[in-house]
Amino acid sequence: MGRAPCCDKANVKRGPWSPEEDSKLKAYIEQHGTGGNWITLPQKVGLKRCGKSCRLRWLNYLRPNIKHGEFTDEEDNIICTLYKSIGSRWSIIAAQLPGRTDNDIKNYWNTRLKKKLLLCNKQRKDHRPRTGSYINHNKLEMMKEHENFFATHQTINNTYSWPSQQILFAPQNHDLAESSSANSHNFQYSSTDQVYFSQDQLCQISSTNQLASMNLVNGNTCNSSVMISNGYYPSNGVVINNGLQEYNNYNSVGLDHDALNSTSTTHSQQVDKSVLEMVNSSTISTTSQDQSTSWEELSPLVNYPPSVFETVSPYYVFEEQRYMGLLKQ
DNA sequence: AAAATCAGCAACCGCAGTGAA
DNA sequence: TTTCACTGCGGTTGCTGATTT
Structure with a gap:
């Protein structure tokens, strides 16, 4: 019946x-x-x-206060970052964008943002070396190659006009920072808990095992970072390289408890907090992911440069899939 | 200038969750 | 505990205007 x-x-x-x-x-x-x-x-x-x-x-x-028209760079940012975290849960994403509806965001993603990423991927593929293993390339050489490429291909920089951000990592304790510093990485401290790395430094780090013991920090701006509790579930790490943005945002379950309870939160922290609450208080669908463009399909489009993340991403992707119900536990 | 194709978006459909009876 | 009306959500459809051929 x-x-x-x-x-x-x-x-x-x-x-x-x-x-x-x-x-x-x-x-x-x-x-x-x-x-x-x-x-x-x-x-x-x-x-x-x-x-x-x-x-x-x-x-x-x-209804009142509905916002129509062009999405801002910041809104693009939030949508991409949250899509990476929670998938196509448009109502939750919409809750982070005042005045935008889930339908609006869904349409915007399907008709524009997705294409934007695809276009970027095509341009990146065109530039990839035709022979040899991409992954096995010397990391520093690849990084320099990418930097040169983006320095001379302004059109790609123009394709992505999102605001530039800086990659942030934080050591789990000060000893690590000090020992890392002693290893000639020449860290810059923004606070007692945070360290800023240059791209070259990241290459050095990723070629060692240090990354696994570090905390990835939300880097919407240099001054608005969220400390993540451990090295296994980084949330919302965003890397910018010459105009390209790296969305390395993984499941919110790894958010640091102290950060969540902190009263002096920034906007980006507030976003993470509320999304975490929403995600935790709702059921994760295992079917909807299959029907839309999965992040696995699109993630290669924003994983740039590979040299920074190749060391860690397989594990993180696994974790993301597991928490999104894409993998059987 | 007309036809074909594309892109954007409003609206619809159907499923899952919720809560009252 | 079960049933079912209702709501909310995400995927899909189809219309319309813009662009291309």
Whole structure:
């Protein structure tokens, strides 16, 4: 026995909403509210529409403070970062972007952001060496090669106009920082807990085992970092290289507890906090990921340069898949 | 200038979760 | 405990205007 339809489809209007319908619905809801029952709302308003249709129209178009138009670089950033973390859970992503609806963000991702990444990937593939193992290339040489490439191919830099950010890592304790410093990495301290690395330094680090014992820090700006609790579940590490952005954001379960409880949070921290709460309080779907473009499909598009992450990404990707329910435990 | 194709987006569909009876 | 109406969400469809051929 199938479920009863929510409305009599033969007697409801479908398709685009007219201005008259819009104004009727808007006026009614502004005056009376939804009454918590969308199914009976159309009758009260005097519309021959399905309740679900009214709800959608209100949420996506009529309700106050809806923001239409171009997405900003910061919004792009947040969408990509969160997509990397939680996948296509548009309502959660929308909750981080005031005025944007899940439908808007979903459309924007499917029609523009995804293509933006694909375009970038194509350009990167075109530049890859044709022979030999990419992974086995000398890391420093590859890094220099990429830097030269982006220095001379301004068009690619223009393709990605997102704000530049700096990669941040933090040692788990000061001893590590000091010992690392003693290893001639010449770290710059932004605070007692954080260290900034140059790309060359990262190459050196990734060629050693030091990365595994470090904490990845959220680097939306140099001054707004979230300390991650351990080296296994970094969250929201974003790397910029000459205009290209590295989204290395993994599951929020690794957020540092102290950071989460900190009262002096930055915007990016607040985003992580609330997303963590939302993700933890909702069920993770194992099916929706299959139907949309998976991050596994797109992640190669933003993993640049490979030399920085090849050491650690397989494990992190595994962890991400496991927590997203993509792998059996 | 007309036809074909593409891109963007509003709206729809159906499934899963929730809570009241 | 079970049933079922309702809500919310994510994937998909189809319309429309823009662009290309």
